[in-house]
Amino acid sequence: MTVHVGFLLIPGFPLLSFASVIESLRAANTLSGKQLYRWSLISIDGLTVEASNNLSFAPDDKLGTDQNFDYLFVCAGGNPALFKHEPTFKWLKWLSRQNTKIGGLSGGAYILARAGILSGYRITLHWEHAPAFVEDYPNLDLRRSLFEIDRDRLTSGGGSASLDMMHALIAQQNGPELAIAVSDWLLQTQIREGEGPQRMELRERLGVTSAPLLRAVGRMEQSTERPLSRKELSKVAQVSIRHLERLFQRHLGHSLGEHYIQIRLHKARELLRQTNLSVTEVAMASGFVSSSHFSRVYKEKYDHTPSAERVQSRR
Numbered sequence: 001m002t003v004h005v006g007f008l009l010i011p012g013f014p015l016l017s018f019a020s021v022i023e024s025l026r027a028a029n030t031l032s033g034k035q036l037y038r039w040s041l042i043s044i045d046g047l048t049v050e051a052s053n054n055l056s057f058a059p060d061d062k063l064g065t066d067q068n069f070d071y072l073f074v075c076a077g078g079n080p081a082l083f084k085h086e087p088t089f090k091w092l093k094w095l096s097r098q099n100t101k102i103g104g105l106s107g108g109a110y111i112l113a114r115a116g117i118l119s120g121y122r123i124t125l126h127w128e129h130a131p132a133f134v135e136d137y138p139n140l141d142l143r144r145s146l147f148e149i150d151r152d153r154l155t156s157g158g159g160s161a162s163l164d165m166m167h168a169l170i171a172q173q174n175g176p177e178l179a180i181a182v183s184d185w186l187l188q189t190q191i192r193e194g195e196g197p198q199r200m201e202l203r204e205r206l207g208v209t210s211a212p213l214l215r216a217v218g219r220m221e222q223s224t225e226r227p228l229s230r231k232e233l234s235k236v237a238q239v240s241i242r243h244l245e246r247l248f249q250r251h252l253g254h255s256l257g258e259h260y261i262q263i264r265l266h267k268a269r270e271l272l273r274q275t276n277l278s279v280t281e282v283a284m285a286s287g288f289v290s291s292s293h294f295s296r297v298y299k300e301k302y303d304h305t306p307s308a309e310r311v312q313s314r315r
């Protein structure tokens with residue numbers, strides 16, 4: 001039987017995430033010589049939808065269609081935390097009651113969470129949305145993985161991770177031989193497991209090889225709400241405080257304290273853009289003891305206040 005796959009395109013959706021899935025389906029049809037899959041594009045209002053790169057897509061139908069989907073993927077990017085469209089949530093709930101397998105690509109899991117259909121499932125989404133997601137849904141089982149296939153819920157961090165997810169799904173449905181052929185045809189020379197990390201290793205991101213420095217920065221990124229002291233970080237790095245400070249200056253061009261502030265300000269910026277937490281709550285979640293200190297440091301870094309950041313992101 002032909003599997004019918006629907007794609008709910010949320011305005012500003014990331015094209016690579018969507019293309020990775022739909023091109024895998026097309027390749028499976030071509031290489032098998034059968035119509036294993038067919039697909040439909042859905043928009044909220046039945047009108048053309050723009051992707052994040054401003055390319056436009058004409059949908060086949062609008063929200064609320066009663067087509068019988070075997071799978072429905074919600075494709076979302078940008079700032080999915082701000083998406084609050086009740087008809088979408090109701091439709092997704094209705095589909096879940098029809099035993100439709102429902103997935104989220106990139107920020108799609110945020111919208112599935114808004115619809116209340118992720119409780120009890122392992123899920124993932126793009127790392128950029130994770131801090132805000134954890135604040136909004138602390139009881140959901142968010143993993144920092146490439147993709148998760150948990151019974152009738154499929155979530156992907158987006159980008160090329162969607163290609164890895166489709167390899168697993170096609171292998172599950174049509175056997176590993178076809179999945180390998182699809183990956184080979186799409187020049188996917190490395191097939192990653194779902195549990196793999198979303199981000200590059202720190203060594204690659206920072207361009208350094210110093211083990212003590214990498215240990216310290218890794219712990220700093222994990223400890224933003226309660227920042228660790230220099231003494232605690234030196235124990236993690238297994239070097240003296242003075243030596244650790246020299247490593248930061250030599251390899252990164254600034255002090256340990258300055259780097260820690262940058263990490264925490266980056267988290268704060270994402271929370272301001274993607275949550276409705278107050279400035280004070282964002283300050284606390286980013287490890288600042290007062291909102292006035294937070295606002296001053298934030299303005300020094302980004303040339304505008306946290307409140308202005310929120311206004312700009314809403315626009």
